[in-house]
Amino acid sequence: MSTTKHPSVLAQTVSTPVILIGGLALIAVLTWAFGSNIFGRTVTEMFIRVALVVGMFTFIGNSGVISFGHAGFMCIGAYGSAWLTIPPMMKKVLLPGLSPMLANAELTFFLSLIIASLFAGVIAFAVGLILMRLSGIASSIATFAMLAVINTIYSNWGPVTGGTSSVVGIPITTGVWISFGGAAAAVVIAYLYGISRSGLALRAGRDEAVAAAASGVDIYRERLIAFTISGALCGMAGVLYAHFLGVVNPDAFYLGVTFISLSMLVVGGMSSLSGAVIGVVLISAIIELLRKMEKGITVGEGTLSLPNGIQEIAIGVVMIVILMFRPGGLTGGAELSLTRTRANDGYSKKDQGSGNHPDNKPRR
């Protein structure tokens, strides 16, 4: 990095997060200037999703291991913030089992955001100590099992989590700008991790596990670092979401959100930060467009509208078609950048999927 021959990694790649955040900021400004209230809510939700998917990318993209468990960290973050910010009077009734320290806490949003995100990160670290020993599909299943465990605990531990019923009374603070801030922060953190020593080592391990290990990369350690950071980012997305809706419920953080976020990541291109952001923005835009069309568009005299339920079917079909024609996702693993993306990033299409899986050879 310090040699004079090449520009530093930072200088080579810094345009990526700048472009991404710039794009998101443009959306935020346009929404602020022209959008209706309802549209603002849609955009807020999208920014929260960007934070979540970028958080997932930090682990999945850099390590190449699909995780089904990150919605669990979102759950932990959301409930963590609910515990910290709901007025104590309400907590006495809703959540009588809380420890006195939590029961009396009434923190401000920003303090709670930081504490709850860190809490999710700590849990991710603790779980990661065990789970990161695994790799490949075993690791994916283990993260899914972790999600199921978290969901079971939060759905049944009535006195502390309110069980399957919703916990209400969370102050509603997340708007377009706060959620934009969250998304931008997630992009910056994910980017900084990606160019850090650990991020580079982890990607080396993803592409060539044996060679990386032989060069002294401790894959377990790097994965654990990535998992912790991504857990904290997903926790932050959870906090934003809780303060967006004002209500949390364990099933909001289970399979539905897991699959739709993973789909956004994979459709965008799971091995690049740009892919994560583009996937979310694009799929959210298509969903919103279809929703509008379902409600009806005025064309001349009459209104044209799609039958109810077509929206979900169409989004599924669109995702299938994108993946059929671009199996590496829309970006194919490349980053948006002012300088040309170099093929020796390990991102070239040919390498995808062959790195960690020796028996995943092309078949036709």
Added chain:
Amino acid sequence: MTAVLQILFDALSVGSIYALGALGIALIFGVMRLVNFAHGDYIAFCVFAMLWPSLDVVAIVFIGNLPWFLLIPVILGIGAGLSIISEILVFRRLRDANPATMMITSFALGFVIHNVLLMFYSSRPKAINLWSNLSLPVEIMGARIPLLQVITIVMTIVILLALVTFLRRTQFGVEMRAAAEDFTMARMLGVKANRVIMAAFGVSGALAGCIALILATQTGVADINMGLPVMLVAFVATVIGGLGSLHGAVIAGFLIGGVSVLLQVFLPLEARPFRDAFVYSAVIASLLWRPQGLFAPKSSKERV
């Protein structure tokens, strides 16, 4: 003694469903390295096929009223057909994609099937009156066991035996096992890829049909989400059994069924709602103990 027998039958019948599901997932994984998340929606689709062509709440109009010796092959055929169609339309183009892409595509396909059903039938569960006399209990050695449980277990054993015979004795079966073991090598020795993959999808879809019949009789409702829990457990069972190992998937299916029934019986009352947390913790423990699965075939070891 009777209590033990009762528990045994409970465990076996729950395990049967998981085992059939795991087998359906393992078959496709073996030949294509595809984890088919649409499997649960195949099951739901087969259940709702019994209501065709009616959309009413309580109505079995056409297929569901067929006599059993016609109904069973028709439902299995529908499952197999749906599965084969999805292979031809979608998965065929993705054979050289990476596992994550295939996984998400199968999820998207399941999402489409799910929403098609939702559009026609709405999310309210519908009553299905299929073979309700099967839930009458029979007496076996002093224990009163629902006849359906006995039939489920016997059927599963018959299906498994038939499948073993198919895989061992027929050419298709041998080709399929060879493909599951080492796809590239099998192709070099003259196994036709398309044929084998299509056969695997067909058998897997038919297994989804079996599960649909059992679930519909057992619960008496058609619910859009009824395939999902089975699929998830089956998916887990496939992995802890050892991906690519068919008998491993079956044994792991029975194992998970057994463990969850035992926990339900023996956990203290206050811990019982957390049963699934214990089951999934056991899954994690099993993965840590044998990351390649309990019955991993030699070919699945990571090569360097």
